[in-house]
Each structure stands twice: as structure tokens, then as C-alpha cells.
Amino acid sequence: MILTRNPATGAELARYRAHDDAAIEDALAATAAAARDWATVALDDRLTLLLAVGKLLTERRDTYAALITAEMGKPLAESLAEIDKCAWNCRVVADLAPGWLADHPIDSAATRSWISYEPLGVIFAVMPWNFPFWQVLRFACAALAAGNAALLKHSPDVTGCALAIEALFTDAGAPPGLFRSLIVEAQRVPSVSARIVADARIAAVTLTGSERAGAAIARAAGAALKKTVLELGGSDPFVVLADADVPRAAEAAARSRFGNAGQSCVSAKRFIVVDAIADEFVAALLTEIPQIGPLARADLRDTIVRQIEQSVAAGATLLTGGTPVDGPGYHLEPAVLDHVTPGMPVFTEETFGPAAAVIRARDDDHAIELANDTDFGLGCSVWGEPEHALAVGRRIRSGALFVNAPVASDPRLPFGGVGRSGYGRELSAEGVREFTNVRTVAVA
Template identity: 70%
Template sequence: MSILITRSPATGRELASYETHDEAGVDQALADVHAASVVWRNTPLDERLALLRGVGKVLTERKERYAALITAEMGKPITESLGEIDKCAWNCEVVADRAPEWLADHGIASGASRSWLSYEPLGVVFAVMPWNFPFWQVLRFACAALAAGNAALLKHSPDVTGCALAIEKLFVGAGAPEGLFRSLVVAAEDVPAVSRRVVEDPRVAAVTFTGSERAGSSIAAVAGAAVKKSVLELGGSDPFVVLADADVVAAATAAVKARFNNTGQSCVCAKRFIVHEDVADEFTERLVAGVGELRLGDPTDPATTIGPMARADLRDGILRQIQGSLTEGARLVVGGHAVKGPGSYVEPTVLDGVEPGMAVFAEETFGPVAAVTRARDDDHAVRLANDTVFGLGASVWGSAEHALAVGRRIRSGALFVNAVVASDPRLPFGGTGRSGYGRELSAEGVREFTNVRTMVVA
């Protein structure tokens, strides 16, 4: 057993210390959640969904407390943290309302036989979750898993350990049976070994992972060797394509939100702004003007729109990508530097003249930097948009049918025309390519954690 310390990304000061789970603690958590899964799978659906409604109610009642914890641990501006809790409560409501339809037996016409599909629980779902949306990432998997009749075991990012334990208590406070939702506290250096051990444990039936491409590949390899279902939501380098007939004012206004939400630390933030050369100057000018209106500062201040990056090493990584791209020929329009003083702050940054191969084009940029690349025509824009190993979301701006036609040629798990890419509990969410596989949210997300069983009665 060791001690895990969390720190404020805004000040660098220690927030809290926690005892980690040792080998015996991990085994006890596995035993508890497995025992709960046996009972929960036989619990009527209406009772399972009543728990979700209770979770949503507690989230709303304690919204300010939970939002303050998010902001303290990962630096999200407080207004965005409050919005994150609201979205979690909405997800609880959506799943509770629609799961009876999503999980209902599905009849199949098969001649003289009576045939149908039945969606049955798998058992224990092990979730490895990241720090950037400490409550949302967890609630979107947990609502689906628990509604389907599974139990949940969480290994959250060490940076947001307070959030992980608060979520465990949230479920208990909403009336969850003992052991139904458990959180493991694991130090960063022990995460690979503990994750491998848990995935390989026969009491675990499925794995869901959200995070980096490298870590996701490792988890998937272990799950594959153990022949266990896995869902991966990995990185993204989402294109934001502005066509010649786009409403440039609307596109540039939306671009600021699309790139700098959560201080740019989101897999679905627009990363690469691919703009037709006829409107590129106007778009870039308006984008820079919008960036100038952002307010960087104390994330607890409701007026702040850009907070610190979650850790110093993440700040250093985004600065490396910026400097490398400048060396390769990109042009710095605004920002580009760390902010002097305490905390892991980076100035909101816009780079122009970005080309394929440069760091901010080829790599995922998880921070407040927008990369503008100029396209000669639609075909060139599509080639640029598809010049990535990722395929999470894509946003295309132009006259509706024109933008839709161009967007259909771009590889992605989601396409938004004249809108910013965002997740919605009513719609499936996930990617293609190195952005992962499987879906979260909606009917598809709930059914990911089930055995789709064929039933035939002659």
C-alpha cells in the first residue's frame, strides 16, 4: 500500500492524499463487485433504472460540490464543470427513460418458429477512465452497464482520485446495492500492472477504456488475449472543414468553442482547421479575434474560460508540439507560450500555414492550440481531413447539402454539418481507425455490455 497525492493544476499545491489499494484490496474489490453482479443481473429492469434516476437526483442536488471537485483536481473552468454535472444527470434521465425500449426483446420473423433477440448482462464491466471529464466519462459508461444488469469496477486516473471516490459514494447514496460500483485507487506507476491483473481476472467479463492510443492498445491486447469484450474510445485529431460557401462568421465563432472547450483537452475538440483558401484569411482573422476574447485565469472564477492544463507534463507536451511546428514552417499568429507563474497554463494559440507532417497536424493536440491549414478545393480538403490515423468526429461548414456531400467523404465516427461535434446521450458515440471501436451512449452503448442472445422456439 502506498500514498497517492493529488495536486491543483492551477497552483501546484497538494489537494489531498489517499491510500492506494494493495493486492488484497484489489482482490476484495473484485470479489465485492462480482458478488453484486450476480444479484443485480436478476434485479428487475425497473428497479435498475430507478437507481439511475436516484443517481441523477443526487447529481443535481450536489452539483456545486461535485463541480468544485472537478475544477480543483483537473482545472476545468467552474462553469464547464457545472455543465458536466448537468450532462451526467441528463444522461441518467435519458437511459432511465429509454432503456426499456433499448433492452426489450427484439422479435425476428422466421417462418413457423418463434425467434427473438434477448439482451442479457455480461457480469462485471471494468472501466479505465481519463481525467479530462472526471464525472461524464464515468457516468456515460456506468449508466449503460448498470442499466443492462452488469456491475461496474472503475480504475480512474490518479489525478482525479477525489472524483473517483465521490462517484462511488454517489452510487451508494442513491441506493445502489453494496459492491455494485467500486473504485480502485491506484498510483500512476502501478496502473499497467493492476489493470492487466484485473482484465485477466475471470470475474471480469468486459472492459471499456477511454484515454490515449498507446494505453488503449495495451488494454485491448490483454483483453484480446483473455477473449473478453472491449470498447475503446481513444484519441482524435478531428478536422473542422470550412468550405468556400460557408457562413464564415458562424464557422469562426463556433471554431473557438470547438477548439478551446475544456482548455482544448477533449478527444472531440476540433484540432485541425482545414479552410478553403478563398475564405481562409477572413476565417483566421475572425478566429483570432474570438480567441482574444477568451479569459485565461483562476478556474474557480465564473468569468474564466481557459483554465490550466491538467498537469505540467501535458503543458510541456503541447509546447513541444507548437515549437516543433514553428520550426517546420508554421506561422504563429497568437499565443504559443507558457504563462509565467504557478500552475500549468498555456496561452490560447493559433498557428497558420500548418501542413501535413507538422506536429500539430500529425499528432493529437490535447491543449489550447488551433492549427489552420489552407485547402485549394473540396478534393484537397477531403484529402487533408483524411490524412490522419484517427477517425473520431468531423465538422464541415458550408451550404447544407454541399457540406454533407463533402463530409460523407471524410472518415469519422460522427459527422456534424454546420455544428460543433459533441456527444449526446441519445446518439451513439465512438470512432474508427486509431480512435477506437465500439460505441457508447444510446441503444448501441447500452447493448455493448450485453450478450445479444438468439432465442428460437420451434
């Protein structure tokens, strides 16, 4: 049995019966059968399904947003924005996938030669709770557009969302078995996921989540010789140079760090600020701290409190926040720490909560050194005169570089990281093609 709770109050929301082995086998058989049929469906018809999904998302946005807020705690305005982004993604993929998946002619020694992008089969997805609709829709649109079926193992914390998304695809006209959600108790997730990855009916695996979960899935997929796409943690640097527009940078910094209560892999986490404007930036940042929702679970709040306390004990200055809010739910006052240095938890670990770590840099070279002092490599944001900031940003290792803007995902641009932030890409042409057999065809 799976129990979901409202993070704002701690109260029970619902109880769900988990799938047993027979139900899991039924889902595997159904998605495998659907994948064989869906691969023969014309691309235009596949994309018609995505448009129907997007239309329903828009029509039901209030219902779905309320479910997101109830299960993982983000403010309703943020939940509504998440649903709107999902609907946008459906439209973008439907509009651009014909070009992304078209045969690509290549000049060679053959009379004719080209690259084709062909379906793989069933894509198994392990998804997290922090963006319960967006994380799923961005993989599912790519997988289904490419001609695959999708089998989802969502976080138990958002079981209601997982079932709602399965029903969404069914209501939009998806064939039986094309998109299925598995409901698995937390303690069974590692063993069940490993068994599913090893199953011959699974063609590829995608995971968004922690390093530990990614490593486990990668081990299982490697043993089974299955392709994987992993989008893991991040400790994204937000670099503010001496010629930056400081008020604008501070506003964007607060929005990036504290949105979704800081529970985003791609949010800015380490604010590396050149000494010359550091005091001005910190003062501006403190005026921009927003009201936030609760963290999704008590253990997540405990982790970020531990990171803050250990960093302060190591010499960081806590300027505001960092204290759990008395009362029901999993609330935490947004925290800003100054004079953070390498080795402190808020510098070296991923901080998945509302804590901003300010690190002071002597100059550009020192800022680059600090930014690169991490095993992660998801996104990077650099603020300053555009060409100057771009030159600095090019020397920082990351999967995405944003100049004078916070890092964000866009369906038209590839998204993913390097290092311990994972590998492979989601979104855009690259994300859709991750779920294809890139096949060479040569005719003599």
C-alpha cells in the same frame, strides 16, 4: 500513496492511500457478487437507481463541480455543465433503456424467434481525467442499466472524483459492490489493469484514453478473450467550405478547440479552410479566443508546447499564444497556428491542449484529402451550405459527422470512432447493448 494537485496553482490538494492487492481482491469479489444479484433485478428497478443518481447529481452539483475544478483545472462554469450533462444522461437512459433493451422479434423459420439483451457480469472501466464525472457516468449508466456491475480504475489525478462517484452510487441506493472505484498509483496501473482484465470475474472492458493505453488494454483483453470498447484519441477535422457562414464557423471553432483548455478527444483540432475564405476565417477566429483554465498537469503543457515549437520550426506561422504563463500552475496562452501542412506535429499528432492548427485547402477535393490524412477517425465537422457540406462530409472518414455544428456527445446518439480512435460505441442504444450478450432465441 497518491497525491493530487490543483492545476491552477500546483498546490497539493490531498493524499490518498492506494489499494493494495487485498483491497483489489475485495473489490473484485464484491462486484462479482453484486453482478450476479443485479442481473436478476427488474429493469424498472435498475433504472430507478439511475434516476436517484441523477437527482443527487443535481442536488450536489456545486460540490461536485468544485471538486472537478480543483482536481483537473477547468473553469467552474464548465464543471457545472459537466455535472448537468451527467444528470441529463441518467434521465435519458432511464427513459429510453426499456426500448433499447426490450426483446427484438425476428421473423425466421422458427415458430417464434427474437433477440434478447442480457447482462455480461462485471464491466471493468479505465477512465481519464479530462471529464472526470462525465466519462464515468456515461459508461456506468449503460453498464448498470443493462444489468451489470461496474469496477472503475480512474486516473490518479482525479482520485477525489473517483471516490465521490463511488459514494454517489452508494448514497443513491446501489447495492453493496455494484459500483466500486479502485485507487491505484500511476506506476502500478499497467500491471494492475492487466491482472484485472485477465481475472475470470471480469466480463468486459471499456477504456477512454490514449492510443498507448488502449493498445495495452486491447492486448490484455485479447489474450483473455474479453470484449472491449475503446474510445481513444482524435485529430478531428473542422472543414470550412467556401459557402460557409464564416463568423458562425469561427465562433464554433474557438468554442470547440479551446473548451476544457483543448483537453478533449472530440474537440476540433485541424481547421481545414478553403483558400477563398481562409483569411476571413483566421481573422474571425483570432477575435473569438476565450479565457481558459490551466492544463491538468505540467507534462501535458510541456507536450503541447513541444508540438507548437516543432511545427513553427517546420514552417507554420504562430499568430498568437503558445507560451507558458509565468507563475504557479500549468497555464498556457491559447495558440493559433496558420499555414500548417501535413507532417507537422500539430497536423499528425493529437494536440491535447489549446492549439488550433489552420490548414489551407485549394478546393473541396483537397480539403477532403487533408481531412482524411490521419490515422484517427473520431469526429468531423463540416461547414457550408447544408447539402454541400453533407456531401463533402460523407467523403471524410469518422465515427461522427456534424454539419454546421461542432462535434459533441449526446446520450441519444452513439459515440465512438474508427481507425486509431478506437472501436465500439458509447451512449444511446448501441452503447447500452455493447455491455450485453446479444442472445438469439428460437422456439420451434
